Amino acid sequence: MITIVDYGMGNLGSIVNMLKRVGADVAVASSAAAVSAADKLIIPGVGAFDHGMTGMNDGWIDVLNEAVLHRGVPVLGICLGMQLLCRSSEEGHLPGLGWIDAHVKRFRMSDEHNLKVPHMGWNTVTIVKPNPLIEVGQDEQRFYFVHSYHVVCSNPEDVLAVTDYGFHFAAAVSHENIFGVQFHPEKSHRFGMDLIKKFVEF
Amino acid sequence: MLKHRVIPCLLLRGGGLVKTLKFANPKYVGDPINAIRIFNDKEVDELMVLDIGASKEHRAPNFAMIEQFASECFMPLCYGGGIRTIAQAQQLFSLGVEKICLQTAVLEDLSLVTRLADRFGSQAVLVSLDIKRNWLGKPYLYAAATGKTVKQPWLEFSKRVVGAGAGELVVSAVDRDGTLIGMDLDLIREACVDLPVPVIAMGGAGSLADIKAATDAGASAVAAGAYFVFHGPHRAVLITYPQYHELENLWGSNRGE
Numbered sequence: 216m217i218t219i220v221d222y223g224m225g226n227l228g229s230i231v232n233m234l235k236r237v238g239a240d241v242a243v244a245s246s247a248a249a250v251s252a253a254d255k256l257i258i259p260g261v262g263a264f265d266h267g268m269t270g271m272n273d274g275w276i277d278v279l280n281e282a283v284l285h286r287g288v289p290v291l292g293i294c295l296g297m298q299l300l301c302r303s304s305e306e307g308h309l310p311g312l313g314w315i316d317a318h319v320k321r322f323r324m325s326d327e328h329n330l331k332v333p334h335m336g337w338n339t340v341t342i343v344k345p346n347p348l349i350e351v352g353q354d355e356q357r358f359y360f361v362h363s364y365h366v367v368c369s370n371p372e373d374v375l376a377v378t379d380y381g382f383h384f385a386a387a388v389s390h391e392n393i394f395g396v397q398f399h400p401e402k403s404h405r406f407g408m409d410l411i412k413k414f415v416e417f
Numbered sequence: 418m419l420k421h422r423v424i425p426c427l428l429l430r431g432g433g434l435v436k437t438l439k440f441a442n443p444k445y446v447g448d449p450i451n452a453i454r455i456f457n458d459k460e461v462d463e464l465m466v467l468d469i470g471a472s473k474e475h476r477a478p479n480f481a482m483i484e485q486f487a488s489e490c491f492m493p494l495c496y497g498g499g500i501r502t503i504a505q506a507q508q509l510f511s512l513g514v515e516k517i518c519l520q521t522a523v524l525e526d527l528s529l530v531t532r533l534a535d536r537f538g539s540q541a542v543l544v545s546l547d548i549k550r551n552w553l554g555k556p557y558l559y560a561a562a563t564g565k566t567v568k569q570p571w572l573e574f575s576k577r578v579v580g581a582g583a584g585e586l587v588v589s590a591v592d593r594d595g596t597l598i599g600m601d602l603d604l605i606r607e608a609c610v611d612l613p614v615p616v617i618a619m620g621g622a623g624s625l626a627d628i629k630a631a632t633d634a635g636a637s638a639v640a641a642g643a644y645f646v647f648h649g650p651h652r653a654v655l656i657t658y659p660q661y662h663e664l665e666n667l668w669g670s671n672r673g674e
Contacts, residue, residue, distance in 0.1 A: 228513030232488045262538045331637070333540055333584075335615065337420045337462055359493055361540045402493045402515065404460045 217415060218253035220279070221245045222270035224295065225259035233401040237412040247278040255414065256288055260295030264319065264364070265307030267295050276312070283314060289392045290314075291414050297388065297395030298366060306364050314393045316369040317385075328381040333363040340376040340386045340398070347417040348394060348410050349376065349387070356406050358386070358398035365397065422462040422638035423628060423664060425645040426619060427452060429468040429498065432482065436642050438595035440547070440561060443469070446646050446654045449482070453489045456645075459658040464490055465518065465587075465640055467545075468498025472521035472562035477501075480508055487513030497545060506533055510541065518543040518587060521562040527581050534582030543617075544578045545587035546571060548604055556604060559591050575608060585615045587640065593621025595643045600627050602634045609635030625659060629667050 217239050219227055227243055234241045244250050256279070260267050271279075282288040292300045301311045304319035311319075322332045338360055342351045349356060365384040368374050375394070378386035387396045394414070400407030427449060428435050434452050435443035446452075449466070456464055466486060471478060478499045487494055496509055497518030506517050522529050523544055533542045548571055549559040558571040567574075575586055588608045590601035600621040609616050615637030622628050622641035631639045648655035659667075 226510050226513065226515060228487055228511050229515065232513050233491065235488075236491070261541065331613075331615065335540065336422050336638075361493075399493075402491060404457075404491050408491060 216240045217255045218242045218244045219257045222275050224262050224267050224270050229401040230259055233411050239415040247274045250278045250282050256290040258292040258296035264304040265309045267299050268309035287392050292395040297397055300395045315390050317366050319364045320367055321364050324381050330381050334380045335361045338378050340378050342376045346375050348413050358403040360398045421632045424463045424465050424640040425456050425461055426465040426640040426642045430470045440591050440594050453486050455656045461658050463493040465495040471499025484512045516541050516543055518545050520545045524560055530581040530583050539582050539584035542583055543585045544583040547589045547591050549591040579614050587617045590620035596621055597623030597643055600631045605631055605634040605636050625667050
């Protein structure tokens with residue numbers, strides 16, 4: 216059972232649609248009690264960091280810590296959901312979940328690149344370490360991104376994939392059973408479908 | 418690097434898929450679900466679906482139909498037509514729509530943009546500006562639901578919409594709609610000057626060269642209807658979309674916005 220954490224911040228419909236398409240058993244947890252039945256967790260999220268953490272602070276954090284840190288339940292954070300895995304963000308004042316030793320920073324673009332923020336649209340990712348979600352050395356993988364902030368890991372070995380937007384930023388991170396992707400696999404055609412399928416199956 | 422987005426725009430009228438010419442004469446072109454499946458298979462960058470009858474007929478969005486669309490779209494989906502309230506927007510997002518596109522309600526009350534952007538984020542709130550040129554070629558803001566031009570200068574209104582929190586603007590050239598004769602590049606240039614958000618240019622694209630010209634003029638993305646649903650001089654219905662490598666080649670190896 217894949218459980219999507221509905222802490223009030225997300226476009227869950229797309230993720231449910233994608234999970235159903237790959238044949239997964241899906242539950243949407245709208246209360247923390249439902250997390251105890253989860254084999255795997257997805258933390259979605261669109262919007263501001265503090266808004267997200269305010270939702271998390273509404274009864275979710277203890278039960279998620281228990282599942283992810285003690286029971287070792289695999290978790291996938293998507294977009295803001297990935298940023299919430301970190302310790303802190305420039306976007307807000309509240310501490311993050313702190314499962315990944317990382318900080319979230321705003322994109323600062325030099326004029327020479329003439330790149331807009333948010334980083335919006337399709338971009339390719341380069342896989343930098345073996346992992347269960349995307350094969351290293353597969354054909355070009357492209358994903359859909361919409362974000363103004365990006366994750367900076369304290370430990371380089373936590374970076375799973377990078378993407379070039381003026382510089383290489385962490386497009387995906389992982390640490391043990393904890394995974395985060397900055398892009399939207401649920402809206403990234405077969406590339407995202409493969410990733411979601413692998414998360415369901417692994 | 419990041420790509421310019423190329424976005425098929427599908428128009429709905431009475432539950433069917435239609436294509437207009439200069440915002441008039443909607444011609445039935447088929448079943449929307451079928452079209453959406455084909456565009457999904459072709460791995461389009463994004464998809465835009467506009468219900469052009471909703472505001473005209475004072476109707477709310479057809480949620481049951483949009484739910485079906487969203488379940489077939491494994492790319493970002495933008496929906497527009499008849500959205501007037503936060504609750505409607507909430508329902509659309511919960512069905513799996515990523516972006517909503519507003520026009521009629523915003524012409525009446527700009528604060529709707531701010532309320533929606535505060536709640537759902539600017540990236541999810543688009544405003545569509547339809548621009549019609551008069552017989553002297555002067556551009557005017559046009560209200561698609563009533564078919565009337567609006568007094569407010571369009572460029573000033575576009576800045577106010579962005580100031581209110583819109584994350585992207587769709588700028589459509591009414592006189593080019595469905596014509597396939599090329600896009601209104603002067604209009605695109607004017608719209609994009611000093612605008613901090615992406616502009617999706619629409620109206621008139623009939624070739625990859627037209628799309629390239631629009632992005633050269635400053636558009637972040639290009640939307641098109643007729644170019645992706647009609648084929649040949651007799652406008653036979655055939656759904657197409659460029660191959661990924663064609664788009665890659667169009668902007669060189671770097672499709673950067």
